[in-house]
Amino acid sequence: MPPTRAPSPDQGESLIRDRGDACPGALRLHLADDGRLARLRLPGGLLTNRQADVLGVAAERLADGALSVTSRGNVELRGLGEACGGELSRLLADAGLLPSERHERVRNVVASPLAGTDGLGHADVQLWVRELDRLLCAEEWTTALSGRFLFALDDGRGDVAGLGGDVTLIAESGGAAGVAGAAGAGSTAGVAGSYGTAGSADAYGDPYGMAGASGTALVRLGGQGFRVAAADAPRAALAAARAFLAAAHRAGNGAWRVRELPAGQTVDLAEALARADVAATPATIPRTPVAPPPAPGVVGRAVVVHAPLGRVSAAQWRALLPLPADELRVTPWRGFVLPGFADGTAAGERLDALADAGFVTDPGSPWLGVGACTGRPGCAKSLADVRADAVPGEVPGTAPGTVPGTGGLPVHWSGCERRCGHPHGDWVDVLATGDGRYEVTRHTGGSTAPVTGSTLTETVTTARNTTGT
Incomplete structure (x- = not known):
């Protein structure tokens, strides 16, 4: 019997995908x-x-x-x-x-951007990133993953574990990385993405020292959790992705992401880990501490800045260079981490220079947490030039101060109901209505409600983002 067409609880869209995803890439424009x-x-x-x-x-x-x-x-x-x-x-x-033209759209990996720089967290998960990327590009079957399938690698502080990853790795106590001098220095960044084609990846063996990693990691897929050795974490993540593809094939609904699998469809993660020769034990998924995005400023010997509305000119981009440790970390909160400064003085001088270049460097800035889709004139579906309208705390058609600024929920301005690029979790939705006004809605705990002080009088039902940005 073919799968029935029904709304997805997360997406508000059909559970049947009868085509491949149309996500753009570096080669698919x-x-x-x-x-x-x-x-x-x-x-x-x-x-x-x-x-x-x-x-x-x-x-x-x-x-x-x-x-x-x-x-x-x-x-x-x-x-x-x-x-x-x-x-x-x-x-x-x-x-x-x-590194591989056939794999370029499936290399979707977010990771704790301050890992290895501030003494927090349990592992330098940036090493896991490099190894997982190598493994993804070395396998032909991984090209079947959607361009929206997401891996989230959390060093245990809880900053990316809640970003809606299809496969999530969470470092546990004792999971220190095994590459000498890597923490905070970006010492392996020079080889990231440099291993050539997928066919040559095997020749590199263990290029990031994963065999020397200690401690454990939790691999999470849907509601399942397994504990593995930290050294096996990247291979466990790959095995979990394979388990999803097998489940999606059995379901026959063309699911792009784990949450799109039909209710009751099993994903045999245990079997996939065993087939990958990854020793694993079932684990209860703990309540992971939730860490906020890195605040702008100097953190140890790293500099953290944010890009207003996630957009920078080429001149601003070049102000990030040179990189003291030959490593720039672009964050999921539209910011940048520059690790490896010689001391706090050097880091402070770069922070001042980036403030002059127009980056957000003040942790009290009202621009923190404010995002927007492309809007007009770049997007034909948009009903407004949201980037021009986006002013922290002010929305056309609402009372002054309606939208929370610093200390409130993330705020996302959207030109249409697709809400491209909106935050995961709790957030404030500022949606263009096409008449010069915006609907302002707070999304918390899976529910929606109009923001106090808004001219709205009814709850707005929203569809989740389907762009995978």
């Missing part, structure tokens, strides 16, 4: 109103000096002169010309940003 769009996956948000410089060149030479940061720590180039795809792919490949 999306045609928008302002030109073509390329989305470059950056596992863990990691970039080297050379890679970051190449993206700045691409923004100026081929795109509209700016770069956008997505809610998965990826980077987008907009306004690309019709015939620039070949030149863009060559630039990216030469910089090691396309």
Whole structure:
């Protein structure tokens, strides 16, 4: 019997996917109103000096002169010309940003951006990122994953565990990384994305020292949890993805993500881990502590800044360079972490320079937590120029101060009901209505309600984001 068409509890959309996802990539460009769009996956948000410089060149030479940061720590180039795809792919490949053309859209990995820099957390999960990326690109079957399937690698502080990952790894006490000098220094960043094609990956064996990692990790898939050795965590995440694909095949509904599987559809994670030769024991999924996004400022020997509305000019982008440890970490909250400064003085000087360049560097800034979709004129579906309208605490058609600023929930401005790129979890929805007004709704605990002080008088029912940005 074929699967029945029914609404998904999370997405408010059909459980039947009768086509592949249309997510843009670095090679599959999306045609928008302002030109073509390329989305470059950056596992863990990691970039080297050379890679970051190449993206700045691409923004100026081929795109509209700016770069956008997505809610998965990826980077987008907009306004690309019709015939620039070949030149863009060559630039990216030469910089090691396309280790495999067939896998470029499935390299969706977010990770704790301060891992290894501030003494918190239980492991430098950036090492897991590099190993998982290598494994993803080494397997042909992983190309069947949707461009929206997400891996979340949390170092135990709880900052990315709640971002809706399909497969989540959570480091547990004692899970220290086994690469000497890696913590906080970005010492392995130079090899990220540089291992060539998928066929050559096996020759590298254990390039990131995972065999030397200690402690344990929790691998989470849906409501299942298994405890594995920290050294096996990347292989466990890969096995979990394979278990999902097998379940999706049995379901026959073309699910792109775990939450789209039909109710009652089993995912045999235990079997997948055993087949991958990963020793695992069932574990109750604990209540993970929830950490806020990294606040801007100096954290140890790292600098943290945010990009207003996730958009920076090429000149601002270049202000991030040079990178003291040859490593830039793009965060899922549209910010940047620069680790590896010699001391607090050097970090403070760079922070001041980035403030002058227009980055958010003040932890009290009302712009923190304020995001927006592309809006007009770049998106044909948008009903407003949301980026021009987005002012912290003020919304057309609502009472002054209606939208919470610092200390409140994340606020996302959307030009249409797709709500592209909205935050996961609790947030405030500012939705354009097409008449110069906005509906303001608070989403908490899975429910929605109008914000106090708004001119709205009824609850707004929303559809979850389906863009995977």
